[in-house]
Each structure stands twice: as C-alpha cells, then as structure tokens.
Amino acid sequence: xxxxxxxxxxxxxxxxxxxxQVITVTVGLIILCIVFxxxxxxxxxxxxxxxxxxxxxxxxxxxxxxxxxxxxxxIDLSIxxxxxxxxxxxxxxxxxxxxxxxAVLITLVCCVLVGxxxxxxxxxxxxxxxxxxxxxxxxxxxxxxxxxNNYNTDSxxxxxxGFRDFFYYGKVLGVFNTIWIAAIxxxxxxxxxxxxxxxxxxxxxxxxxxxxxxxxxxxxxxxxNAYIVSAICSCVVGLIICATSGMGTMDAGNTYEMYAVAxxxxxxxxxxxxxxxxxxxxxxxxxxxxxxxxxxxAGAPVAIRNIVIGVIVVISVLLDVIVxxxxxxxxxxxxxxxxxxxx
Amino acid sequence: xLEYIVEMEHxxxxxxxxxxxxxxxxxxxxxxxxxxLGENGAGKSTLMKVLSGVYTRDSGDIxxxxxxxxxxxxxxxxxxxxxxxxxxxNMCAHLSVAENIFLGREMTRSGVLSNKEMNSQxxxxxxxxxxxxxxxxxxxDLAVSKQQMVxxxxxxxxxxxxxxxxxxxxxxxxxxxxxxxxxIRKLREExxxxxxxxxxxxxxxxxxxxxxxxRDGRYVTSMDFADTSMQEIISNMVGREIKEKFPKVExxxxxxxxxxxxxxAGKLVRNINFELHEGEIVGIAGLMGAGRTEMTRAVxxxxxxxxxxxxxxxxxxxxxxxxxxxxxGLVLVPEDRKKDGLCTKLSIRENIALPNLDILxxxxxxxxxxxxTAMVDQTVEELTIRLPNAEVDAGSLSGGNQQKVVVxxxxxxxxxxxxxxxxxxxxxxxxxxxIYNLMNRLKQSGIGVFFVSSEMPEIMGISDRILVMCDGRIxxxxxxxxxxxxxxxxxxxxxxxxxxxxxxx
Numbered sequence: 001x002x003x004x005x006x007x008x009x010x011x012x013x014x015x016x017x018x019x020x021q022v023i024t025v026t027v028g029l030i031i032l033c034i035v036f037x038x039x040x041x042x043x044x045x046x047x048x049x050x051x052x053x054x055x056x057x058x059x060x061x062x063x064x065x066x067x068x069x070x071x072x073x074x075i076d077l078s079i080x081x082x083x084x085x086x087x088x089x090x091x092x093x094x095x096x097x098x099x100x101x102x103a104v105l106i107t108l109v110c111c112v113l114v115g116x117x118x119x120x121x122x123x124x125x126x127x128x129x130x131x132x133x134x135x136x137x138x139x140x141x142x143x144x145x146x147x148x149n150n151y152n153t154d155s156x157x158x159x160x161x162g163f164r165d166f167f168y169y170g171k172v173l174g175v176f177n178t179i180w181i182a183a184i185x186x187x188x189x190x191x192x193x194x195x196x197x198x199x200x201x202x203x204x205x206x207x208x209x210x211x212x213x214x215x216x217x218x219x220x221x222x223x224x225n226a227y228i229v230s231a232i233c234s235c236v237v238g239l240i241i242c243a244t245s246g247m248g249t250m251d252a253g254n255t256y257e258m259y260a261v262a263x264x265x266x267x268x269x270x271x272x273x274x275x276x277x278x279x280x281x282x283x284x285x286x287x288x289x290x291x292x293x294x295x296x297x298a299g300a301p302v303a304i305r306n307i308v309i310g311v312i313v314v315i316s317v318l319l320d321v322i323v324x325x326x327x328x329x330x331x332x333x334x335x336x337x338x339x340x341x342x343x
Numbered sequence: 344x345l346e347y348i349v350e351m352e353h354x355x356x357x358x359x360x361x362x363x364x365x366x367x368x369x370x371x372x373x374x375x376x377x378x379x380l381g382e383n384g385a386g387k388s389t390l391m392k393v394l395s396g397v398y399t400r401d402s403g404d405i406x407x408x409x410x411x412x413x414x415x416x417x418x419x420x421x422x423x424x425x426x427x428x429x430x431x432x433n434m435c436a437h438l439s440v441a442e443n444i445f446l447g448r449e450m451t452r453s454g455v456l457s458n459k460e461m462n463s464q465x466x467x468x469x470x471x472x473x474x475x476x477x478x479x480x481x482x483x484d485l486a487v488s489k490q491q492m493v494x495x496x497x498x499x500x501x502x503x504x505x506x507x508x509x510x511x512x513x514x515x516x517x518x519x520x521x522x523x524x525x526x527i528r529k530l531r532e533e534x535x536x537x538x539x540x541x542x543x544x545x546x547x548x549x550x551x552x553x554x555x556x557x558r559d560g561r562y563v564t565s566m567d568f569a570d571t572s573m574q575e576i577i578s579n580m581v582g583r584e585i586k587e588k589f590p591k592v593e594x595x596x597x598x599x600x601x602x603x604x605x606x607x608a609g610k611l612v613r614n615i616n617f618e619l620h621e622g623e624i625v626g627i628a629g630l631m632g633a634g635r636t637e638m639t640r641a642v643x644x645x646x647x648x649x650x651x652x653x654x655x656x657x658x659x660x661x662x663x664x665x666x667x668x669x670x671x672g673l674v675l676v677p678e679d680r681k682k683d684g685l686c687t688k689l690s691i692r693e694n695i696a697l698p699n700l701d702i703l704x705x706x707x708x709x710x711x712x713x714x715x716t717a718m719v720d721q722t723v724e725e726l727t728i729r730l731p732n733a734e735v736d737a738g739s740l741s742g743g744n745q746q747k748v749v750v751x752x753x754x755x756x757x758x759x760x761x762x763x764x765x766x767x768x769x770x771x772x773x774x775x776x777x778i779y780n781l782m783n784r785l786k787q788s789g790i791g792v793f794f795v796s797s798e799m800p801e802i803m804g805i806s807d808r809i810l811v812m813c814d815g816r817i818x819x820x821x822x823x824x825x826x827x828x829x830x831x832x833x834x835x836x837x838x839x840x841x842x843x844x845x846x847x848x
Contacts, residue, residue: 195455195456196451196454196455196456197451197454197456199456200438200446200449200456201447203435203437203438204438204442204446204447206437207435207436207438208433208434208435208436210433211434211443211446212435212446212447213417214417214427214433215417215446215447216416216417216418216421216447216448217446274435274436274438275437
C-alpha cells in the first residue's frame with residue numbers, strides 16, 4: 001500500500017479543522033440571502049446591509065470568544081453576564097463623571113478577571129466547565145446588578161459622546177465603527193489562533209489533554225488564555241451595547257452565551273473540542289444575523305425567529321455528530337483491513 | 344568503562360490503596376538497550392513514568408547524566424534528553440503529523456508558527472525512520488500502526504539521549520517492527536540509552552543487551568542478556584511456580600446447545616458455521632483482525648447480520664439486538680471490560696443488577712432492593728469476587744475482579760451460553776487461573792462456553808475444542824488433544840490467495 005506523500009491541496013483545505021462544514025453552511029448562508037432578497041427587495045439596500053452587519057458584529061465577537069473556549073474542549077456560560085457586567089460597570093463609572101476611556105480600561109480589567117477566574121476554576125481546580133462558568137455567570141450578573149444599586153443607570157451624558165461614536169455611531173471610510181471593531185478583533189484573534197504557539201496549544205488540549213500535558217504544554221495557562229479571550233470579547237460587546245443605548249442596562253447580554261454557542265456551532269466549531277476555525281464563526285454569526293433580520297422583515301414574530309434559530313442549531317450539531325461518528329467508523333474498518341493485507 | 348547515564352535508587356511511589364513502586368533501583372548505560380521485564384502490574388510503566396516526569400516519586404534519588412534531579416516534570420525530562428513512547432497512543436487526533444511531532448516545541452519566527460519549516464523537519468525525521476507518511480496528514484486519519492510510528496518519530500525528534508519505549512511493537516506489523524529494530528540499533532551505536540518494555544520475550548534476542556526484572560512493584564534482578572536463558576527470565580518474572588497453570592476438568596460432552604449456521608456480517612464474518620455442546624469449552628484462535636470479536640458481536644446482536652441462523656436448544660431464534668440474545672440466555676463478556684463491560688462509576692451492586700432489572704423490578708418498575716441484594720450477594724460468593732463491599736465503584740477493583748463482575752452479572756439469569764472475548768487480557772497470572780476455574784465451573788454446570796483468545800497456550804490449555812479463524816472465515820477445527828501451535832498457526836494464516844501468506848504473529 002503506497003501512502004500519498006503530498007495531499008491534494010484542496011482536499012487538505014477541506015480536511016483542515018472542519019473546513020467542510022464551513023463550506024456547507026456558507027452555501028446555506030448564500031441561499032438564505034437569496035431567499036430573503038427575493039422576498040424583500042429592500043434586503044440588499046445599503047441601509048439594511050449596514051444595519052445587518054451592525055447586528056452581526058456583537059454576535060460575531062461573542063462567537064469568537066465562545067469558539068476559543070469550545071476548541072479547548074470547554075464551554076463558557078458566563079459570556080452573557082460578562083456583557084451585562086461590562087455594560088453596567090462602564091455606564092456607572094461614566095455617570096459618576098469618570099473619563100470614558102478610563103472607565104473602559106477599568107471595565108476591561110474587571111472582565112479579564114472573570115476570564116482568569118473561569119480558567120483557573122476549570123483547569124486548575126478541575127471543576128466541570130459547565131458548573132464553573134454557571135457559577136461565574138450568576139456572580140457576574142449579580143455584579144452587573146449591584147454596581148448601580150439594582151437600577152439601570154441614567155444617561156451617560158454628553159461627555160461620553162466620543163465613546164458612543166467610537167463604539168457605535170461613528171463611521172470610518174463609510175463603514176460603521178462597530179463593524180470595524182469586530183473585523184479588527186476577528187483578524188487579531190484569528191491570527192492568534194491559527195498562527196501562534198498559544199493557538200496551536202488551544203487546539204492540542206481540546207484534541208487530547210493528556211497528550212498535550214505529556215508534551216510539556218501548560219494546560220492551566222492555555223485554558224485560561226482561552227477564557228480571557230472570551231471575556232475580552234464579551235467586554236467589548238458590553239461596551240457596544242452601552243454606547244448604543246447611552247445607558248447601562250442590568251440585563252444587557254442576557255442569554256448571549258447561547259447565541260455565542262449557536263454562532264460557533266453553526267460555523268463548524270465542535271463542542272467536543274479540537275476542531276473549528278474562526279471563519280466558520282463568521283458564517284455562523286452571519287446566519288444568525290440574516291435569519292433575525294430577514295424574518296423580522298418577513299413579519300415573523302420573535303417566537304418564530306427563536307424556533308427557527310433553535311432548529312438550525314440542532315441541525316448543525318447533528319451534522320457535526322454524523323460527520324464525527326459516522327465517518328471515522330467506516331475509516332477504522334478500512335484501516336483494519338489494510339493491516340490485514342500487510343500482515 | 345561505560346558510564347551510567349540514568350541512576351534511580353530506592354524509588355517509592357504509592358497510589359491510593361496501592362504501593363506501585365517499593366524501593367526500586369534501576370540504571371542504564373550509554374549505548375545499551377535495556378529490557379525492563381515483568382508481569383502486568385509489576386510497576387514497569389510506573390517506574391518509567393517516574394523517570395520521564397509524568398509521575399512524581401514519593402521518595403528516592405534520580406540522577407540523569409550524573410546530575411541529581413529533584414523536581415522532574417515532563418518538560419524538564421525532555422530537556423534533559425529523556426523521551427518516552429507511551430503504551431497508550433498519545434496523539435492529538437485533530438492535528439497533523441508535523442503538528443503532533445512538534446507539539447509543545449513549536450518552531451516560530453517572531454512569534455508566528457513556521458509551518459513550512461516544521462513540515463520539512465518532520466519530513467526529514469520521517470524519512471530517516473523510513474516511514475512513508477506525509478507530515479501534513481491529519482493523525483486521526485492514520486491507521487493505528489502508523490500513529491504508533493508517528494509517536495516514535497515524535498520521541499526521536501527531541502534528540503533524546505535516553506529513549507523509553509513502552510510496548511512499542513504491540514500495534515506494529517512485522518515489517519515496521521524490523522524498521523523499528525534497525526532504528527534502535529542505530530541509536531545504540533550513536534550512544535543513546537534505550538529502555539525497552541515488552542511482553543513479547545521472543546523479540547528481545549534481536550536487540551537487547553541487558554535485562555532488568557521487576558515483580559509486584561519491586562526490583563528483582565538485572566543481568567546481561569547473553570548469559571541468561573529464557574527460562575531464567577521467566578522464573579524471575581513469575582517468582583513462583585504456578586502449578587496447574589491451566590486447570591482442566593473433564594466433563595462429559597452432552598447434547599448440542601447452540602448451533603450457528605451460515606452467519607455473515609460484513610467482511611470479517613463470512614459464512615461461519617459451528618456448534619457448541621453442553622460440557623465443553625470451545626476456544627476461538629486467530630490473529631489480530633481475523634474477525635473473532637466481530638463474530639461474537641454479530642452472534643450477540645450488536646452488529647447487524649446479513650444472513651445466518653442461530654439455533655439454541657433446538658429452536659431457531661432471532662437475534663436483532665443484544666436484548667434478544669440476553670432474553671434467550673446467550674450472553675457476551677466483551678473484550679474491553681472498562682469500555683464495554685462495566686459502568687465503572689456505578690457500584691458493583693448496580694453493575695450486577697443492570698442487565699437483570701427486568702427480574703428485579705416489580706410491576707411498577709421499582710427495583711426490589713431485597714431481591715437485588717440477595718442476587719448480588721449470591722453472585723459475589725459464587726465467583727469469590729474480592730471486594731470491600733458491594734457499594735464500591737466497579738472501577739476501583741483489580742482487573743481480575745472486574746472481569747468476575749462482568750461475568751457475574753450474566754450468571755444471575757440462568758444463561759445458557761457465555762461468550763468470552765479475551766477474558767484474561769491485562770490481568771495477572773493468579774487472576775487468570777481464577778477466570779479459568781470459573782469457565783470450568785460453567786462448563787460443569789452444563790453451560791456452553793466459548794472464548795476468544797490471542798494467547799495460544801491459554802487456548803490450548805483450556806479448550807476442549809478449538810476453532811481457528813482467519814480473514815473472517817473458520818479455517819480450522821481441532822480437538823484439544825490433536826492441536827499443536829504449528830497446526831493452529833497454519834490455519835490462522837490461511838489468507839485468501841491474493842493476500843500474502845507469510846504472516847507473522
């Protein structure tokens with residue numbers, strides 16, 4: 001039996017980290033866009049596209065965070081609460097007259113702290129990630145409520161106009177800043193994940209923790225890094241929400257952790273770890289956004305939108321499971337036969 | 344003249360409830376291949392895991408290249424030039440060959456991974472080892488033997504001066520074993536020290552210079568291989584004369600219990616016909632991948648059958664799923680007891696009760712605790728399972744006792760036929776004898792027993808009749824008296840003509 005030394009580059013691309021599913025869902029995304037475009041002529045209008053992209057941006061950001069954590073084989077349920085915490089802490093500080101940029105910095109520190117705690121609880125104390133982040137989720141939501149004595153904040157005022165423009169209202173080269181922020185953070189985190197040592201280690205521990213440990217990889221710091229990325233993304237989304245509404249709302253980001261899982265999983269990130277690419281998360285977040293936007297135009301009530309998105313999530317995971325358990329099994333049998341031939 | 348490059352003295356290591364290493368000393372010279380021998384559970388792997396930093400020792404001294412080492416982590420060991428190839432495959436299945444080889448030691452250029460360089464380096468290593476695999480291929484897509492070779496390549500890529508191989512050949516084909524031995528000889532000439540753990544004593548003569556023997560967590564002896572006979576090695580490993588290694592009881596062969604006719608299921612179960620009588624044990628011999636496990640799975644209803652008839656006590660029965668087989672009294676003790684045989688996190692009581700809940704439950708589906716306890720007590724007593732009490736996790740028992748629990752859960756329901764798949768794999772000699780006794784008792788009580796085993800002496804020692812499988816077909820049948828290793832092996836290698844008949848074990 002001859003092994004092919006060089007693989008076909010196209011095949012290699014498809015094999016890489018779940019590219020196959022990314023291609024499938026991209027086709028799905030295109031079909032969705034065409035359908036909504038036909039149903040509603042204004043779907044492709046400049047105004048709606050800009051609006052749509054601004055809807056997608058926060059979902060993409062939290063999706064990036066969740067993808068990082070899922071690839072390590074864990075999950076982050078605290079995302080939504082960290083979004084709320086970020087929104088409330090920054091808004092409260094600004095209403096108290098703190099310089100908006102100082103407020104942003106303090107908020108970022110608080111959020112990163114949650115990420116570090118998550119990572120330590122999961123990797124160092126070996127708590128199941130579901131439980132650990134369920135705990136920090138509740139705590140972070142409590143902090144969001146307590147910072148302004150259980151009230152939403154007042155308007156963050158005129159002094160914060162620069163902050164609001166930076167995160168939401170401003171435009172650069174005719175494109176809203178929110179979209180720029182999401183795009184730039186995506187570029188940075190995609191680079192980190194695919195081109196650096198830390199990124200490689202994130203895949204490795206998601207694929208096989210024991211093998212990684214024996215190869216000298218620091219499991220605790222790698223896991224913590226993934227949770228920190230997740231916290232940073234959530235923090236930015238909280239700031240965007242604060243900038244959008246000009247005030248702090250305690251339940252900002254509610255259930256966002258689930259949207260984040262949806263965006264990741266639709267985009268081919270495996271909940272079992274080791275597999276997924278961030279371009280997939282872009283497609284996943286886009287499908288989420290296009291469905292929301294398109295169904296809204298079509299006059300579907302929120303309930304219907306929820307049901308449709310739920311169904312899409314289940315189908316994506318089902319695809320993942322079929323690919324994972326259906327295919328390798330056949331391969332294994334084949335391998336066994338090959339061995340026999342050689343024996 | 345040769346310096347010791349590894350010296351381990353008075354090493355102690357305990358795990359909860361077990362003393363794994365008790366005052367063990369070990370040394371290794373540059374430019375030698377040292378075989379580390381002992382039965383399962385003798386502590387060989389544990390000792391080597393201590394040396395490679397995977398486990399931390401409780402006490403004792405280690406020096407590597409004359410340098411006394413206190414805190415040894417996998418990374419530190421690697422830096423000191425120690426590389427280990429673990430018994431279990433330790434690969435990231437989602438990553439490519441090159442990515443696995445350089446895992447934890449990635450090459451970067453100003454912080455960015457240089458994949459091209461790693462791929463070409465990996466290619467060089469693979470070429471040097473004569474392994475025809477592309478470094479870019481995803482490890483999960485490779486056959487097990489190839490994965491094993493990648494693991495070896497990974498260990499060598501660290502430029503290790505001390506190389507530990509824990510059962511490296513168990514998944515390899517004969518050609519790959521030859522390649523591996525060539526590599527080992529080359530490394531020895533380059534002055535590396537190699538520790539070689541293997542159960543296949545016949546391999547030793549090709550490469551080994553010295554042997555160290557361990558038993559029950561203790562150091563027994565070490566000696567030059569050239570001055571030592573196999574007999575001496577074996578008696579040192581076992582340490583005691585095992586009388587009646589294969590206790591055999593005679594029992595009158597009674598009427599036919601089970602008959603399998605024209606069974607087909609996939610490529611590894613092809614046109615199987617056999618019968619089983621009361622009072623006999625039928626052994627199924629064959630090489631790895633001959634279809635023995637597949638055959639038991641097809642009979643038990645785990646895998647779908649394409650065709651075939653199963654006749655139990657004269658009646659043709661239909662087995663579509665395991666429950667059909669169980670209801671008819673046809674049960675399977677699977678190969679991998681931890682994975683397929685036991686719920687290791689449930690108690691022994693719950694494990695034994697699990698397939699019998701239909702008997703134990705009242706009409707409303709509530710488990711009758713009194714009946715359950717009685718069943719469990721009886722089973723534990725009959726099989727002499729040694730346990731603190733029936734409430735401990737099944738996973739906490741020793742291998743032999745675990746195996747008894749797996750058998751025990753079936754005996755409670757008056758089974759007619761018990762199929763064992765590799766029942767003695769991974770358990771020690773004394774526990775093996777107990778399993779043999781158990782099989783004999785089943786046979787005497789009129790239950791049909793057939794068992795799959797890869798250990799030839801065991802098959803020949805215990806069976807009354809032996810079936811040999813090759814390539815999914817039954818290629819030979821012998822009564823125990825007329826069977827010899829050669830005749831069995833001959834049948835086990837009757838491959839189809841297009842296949843190479845020169846197989847090796």
